[in-house]
Amino acid sequence: MKRIIGTRRSLLVGSATTLIAGTLAAGAFAAPTANADSGKGADREARGVARAAERAAEAGIDWKDCPADWELASPIQCGWVTVPLDYAKPNGKQIKIAVDRVKNTGSKEERQGALLYNPGGPGGSGMRFPTRVTKKNPLWEKTAKAYDFVGFDPRGVGHSAPISCVDPQEFVKAPKADPVPDNEADKRAQRKLAREYADGCAERSGEMLPHMTTPNTARDLDVIRAALGEEKLNFLGVSYGTYLGAVYGTLFPDHVRRMVVDSVVNPSREKIWYQANLDQDVAFQGRWEDWTKWVAQNDAAYHLGDTQEKVQAQWEKLRAAAKKEPIGGVVGPAELTSFFQGAPYYDSAWASTAQVWSKYVAGDTEALVEAAGPDLSDTKGNAASENGNAVYTAVECADAKWPTSWKRWDRDNTRLHKDHPFMTWANAWMNLPCATWSTKQQTPVDVKSHKGLPPVLIIQAERDAATPYEGAVELHKRFKGSRLVTEKDAGSHGVTGQTNPCINNRVDDYLLTGKLDAQDVTCDPHATPKPESAAK
Numbered sequence: 001m002k003r004i005i006g007t008r009r010s011l012l013v014g015s016a017t018t019l020i021a022g023t024l025a026a027g028a029f030a031a032p033t034a035n036a037d038s039g040k041g042a043d044r045e046a047r048g049v050a051r052a053a054e055r056a057a058e059a060g061i062d063w064k065d066c067p068a069d070w071e072l073a074s075p076i077q078c079g080w081v082t083v084p085l086d087y088a089k090p091n092g093k094q095i096k097i098a099v100d101r102v103k104n105t106g107s108k109e110e111r112q113g114a115l116l117y118n119p120g121g122p123g124g125s126g127m128r129f130p131t132r133v134t135k136k137n138p139l140w141e142k143t144a145k146a147y148d149f150v151g152f153d154p155r156g157v158g159h160s161a162p163i164s165c166v167d168p169q170e171f172v173k174a175p176k177a178d179p180v181p182d183n184e185a186d187k188r189a190q191r192k193l194a195r196e197y198a199d200g201c202a203e204r205s206g207e208m209l210p211h212m213t214t215p216n217t218a219r220d221l222d223v224i225r226a227a228l229g230e231e232k233l234n235f236l237g238v239s240y241g242t243y244l245g246a247v248y249g250t251l252f253p254d255h256v257r258r259m260v261v262d263s264v265v266n267p268s269r270e271k272i273w274y275q276a277n278l279d280q281d282v283a284f285q286g287r288w289e290d291w292t293k294w295v296a297q298n299d300a301a302y303h304l305g306d307t308q309e310k311v312q313a314q315w316e317k318l319r320a321a322a323k324k325e326p327i328g329g330v331v332g333p334a335e336l337t338s339f340f341q342g343a344p345y346y347d348s349a350w351a352s353t354a355q356v357w358s359k360y361v362a363g364d365t366e367a368l369v370e371a372a373g374p375d376l377s378d379t380k381g382n383a384a385s386e387n388g389n390a391v392y393t394a395v396e397c398a399d400a401k402w403p404t405s406w407k408r409w410d411r412d413n414t415r416l417h418k419d420h421p422f423m424t425w426a427n428a429w430m431n432l433p434c435a436t437w438s439t440k441q442q443t444p445v446d447v448k449s450h451k452g453l454p455p456v457l458i459i460q461a462e463r464d465a466a467t468p469y470e471g472a473v474e475l476h477k478r479f480k481g482s483r484l485v486t487e488k489d490a491g492s493h494g495v496t497g498q499t500n501p502c503i504n505n506r507v508d509d510y511l512l513t514g515k516l517d518a519q520d521v522t523c524d525p526h527a528t529p530k531p532e533s534a535a536k
Contacts, residue, residue, distance in 0.1 A: 041088060048090035049219040052083055053226035061227050066100060070159070076102050076130045081227045083155070083220045085211050093207075097220055098159035099152045099227075102130035106145030113257070114228050115147035115511070116221065118154065120239025120263075122214070123391035125158045126151035139499065142508045147234060152224060154217045154244075156208055156391045158384070163205035163212065163394060165197055168386035172374040175332030178323055179426035180417070191406065194432035201394060202438040210439045212394035218248040222255060232257035234511070238494050239263050239467060243272075245456075246447045246475055254452025258511055262459040262496045266471030267447035267478060273396045273434075274403060277427050278416060279468050284427075285420035287344035287465035287491045294529070295354050301531035302358040314361065315340075327360075328369035337426050339372035344422070344465040347492040350529040397434035401441045409435065448478045455481040457510045459503060463491030476520075483516040490525035500526040 059082070066078035078100045085093040104111045117129040129151035133144045140149075153160040181187045201209060221244070225233045234257050237245035242261035249256055266276055292311040299306040304314050319333050326332040331339075339356075342349035360368045375381065403409060409428060417424040434441075456479045460472035469486075476484045485506055487495050496507055502523035509515055 045087040045215075045219070048084060048087035049222055051090045052087065052219075052223045056081055056083075056223045056227035057229065059227065060229065061099060063101070070100075070127070072100055072127065072130070073134070076100055076134060081152075081220075081224050083223045085161075085208070087216060087219050095155060095161040097152055097155060097224065098127065099150060099224060100127050100130055101148050101150045102133045102144075103148050104144060104146055105133060105141075110145050111148075112146040112512075113148070113230050113232075113234055114150045114225075115143065115234045115236060116150045116152065116224065117236045118152075118221075118238070118241030118244050120237075120241050121157075121388065121392055122154070122217075122240050122395035123157055123388035124240070125153050127153055127158065139497070139504055143511050146512055150224075150228065152221075154391070155220055156205075156212050156394060157387065161208065162387050163201075163208050163390050164386060165201040165204055165390040165393065166386060168383040169376060169379070171386040171389070172376065172382045174330040174335050174374050175322075175326040176334040178333040179337060179429055180333065180421070181425065187410065190429045191432065194429060195436050197393070198397075198433035198436045198438060201390060201433070205390065205394070206438070209394055209398065211398075212391065213398045213442055214244055214247050214395060215251065215442075215445055217244055217395075218251055221248055222252050225255065234258045236260045236496070237262070238496065240265060242467070242471075242475070243267060246479070247445045249453055249456065249479065250445055250447050250450065253450040256452075256454055256456075258454070258514060259456045260459065260496070260507055260510065261456060261475065263464055263467045263493050264458060264460055264472040264475050265467050266474050267444075268474055269400075269444045269446060271471075271474075272400045272444040273431070274400070276471075277431055278412060279470070280466060281416050281420050281424040281427055283463075283468040284341070284344050284423040284465040287463055288422045290463060290491060291343045291350055291353075294350060298354070298531035302354045304354070304358060304361060314357075318357070318360070327365055328373060330373040331369055334426065335372045337423070339368075341423065344491075345493050347490075347498070347526070347529050351532040355532050393431075393433055396431065397437040397441065398439060399442055400444045402431075402434040402437070404435050406435070447475070449480040453479065453481075454514075455483065455516050457507065457516060458482055458484045459487075459495045459507070460484065461487040461490040461492055461495050463489070464493055465491060466493045484520045485517075486520070486522045487525055488522050492526070498526045500524075 061079040061081060063077040063079045065074055066072040066076055070078065072078060078098065080096045081099055082094050082096055084090045085095050101114065117126045119126055130149045132140045133149050155161060156163040177189060181190065221233070233255055235245050235248065242263065243265040245259055245261045246267045249259060266279070271279065289308065293308040295302055295304055295311045296306055296308050305311040319336060322332050322336055340353060343353040356367045356371050409432065413424055413428040458472050458476055460469055462469050472484055476482050485503060487500065487503060492498055495503055500523060506521065
């Protein structure tokens with residue numbers, strides 16, 4: 001699956017004082033409901049997370065100014081929460097999870113607790129979440145009066161025991177091989193790269209890999225909740241963050257107070273994760289065609305063709321030229337796919353992507369090389385990109401059992417590519433390390449409601465590429481009492497980040513009052529992007 005996160009990846013996405021146990025409500029470190037997957041292992045992990053949460057509640061979080069190189073200025077504060085690497089062995093090796101917060105902007109009486117956030121991935125950092133308050137994002141102004149905004153780096157990400165699979169500078173080097181194979185030799189070469197990547201993960205991060213699962217991140221989330229002194233969790237999950245929320249809600253139903261999930265991963269065990277990736281390829285093709293149609297409608301600005309078919313022909317021409325001779329020596333078909341996938345992901349990338357393309361067709365290659373090529377001088381950014389990809393791979397490979405038969409991968413992706421060529425093979429190669437993964441692959445959690453789970457607000461765009469609409473419908477069926485708000489005829493990923501009062505007001509109302517509509521709601525789409533002239 002393309003890393004499903006609020007920002008796309010580069011490869012191809014509180015109290016002022018330390019809280020102590022005496023300040024906590026009784027449920028702050030209660031054991032999770034014994035409901036998910038039966039068995040001795042699950043029981044040990046349930047006891048382990050309860051023990052870890054109790055310790056975290058006693059320790060609290062020692063909030064301080066954030067380290068300067070984290071680029072999180074005051075009044076944002078940073079701290080650490082200690083969790084077991086393996087919840088079945090809660091007294092064994094511990095790792096530290098980086099957290100940050102900004103306090104609610106309203107009065108003490110207005111405060112309703114902490115709102116935790118995960119942007120997706122797997123592999124995305126939530127540490128920028130408090131900047132929505134410090135930068136006065138108008139969409140979150142009302143919610144910020146009532147909640148501390150709390151972000152965190154999930155296990156393996158960023159500052160939280162980060163993992164790695166390959167040297168970051170090697171990871172970003174370009175051009176990479178064309179993801180669309182011309183022959184069997186191309187496929188063999190890609191299979192070799194996937195095996196080597198899986199081996200690199202084992203060599204560089206082997207101790208962490210068995211424990212890099214969504215259920216463990218959900219357990220970490222519960223320990224963070226306890227460390228914050230919160231009896232119940234308020235959570236906003238976007239993209240993969242919706243699956244984290246769904247797993248948390250299943251494992252800890254009576255620990256949830258409010259939960260908003262936006263752009264929903266299909267939580268079905270049959271989808272996690274192999275089939276989900278195939279479904280994503282179909283959705284990406286549909287949204288790619290939405291965008292190329294928009295480009296054609298704005299031919300006066302971009303001069304790339306006045307029909308969708310002509311724009312598609314320009315794309316194929318560009319791709320062929322980059323394959324024959326990489327643009328600027330570094331931008332081939334793989335790098336083009338990585339850059340252009342931003343448009344199917346986010347409406348906010350429609351105009352800028354078309355503008356870069358238009359400049360290239362007009363003879364200016366610099367903008368495309370800068371946008372799609374690597375920056376080897378950005379060692380910090382390259383390390384973050386490599387880390388994000390490593391976590392993405394580790395979590396998806398560990399969460400579920402993957403096909404090991406190359407014949408199945410070849411058959412499924414060859415079939416899909418015929419009608420959905422934009423993303424299919426690139427997505428396949430990205431996930432193929434899971435076919436030769438070194439550690440045990442789990443059975444996904446059976447996501448569903450259990451006693452104590454409150455109503456959940458589900459937000460979904462109808463034509464989302466990264467998380468197809470059916471995922472929201474599936475979670476809606478599984479979480480009883482949930483409400484589904486659909487943004488009709490829209491497809492931008494991360495709906496709560498768009499200006500659409502029909503959605504924004506419902507998110508505010510739910511987080512502030514707990515109230516939901518009596519029935520599901522369909523909203524008109526947010527405003528269509530406006531073109532930018534390529535001459536700008």
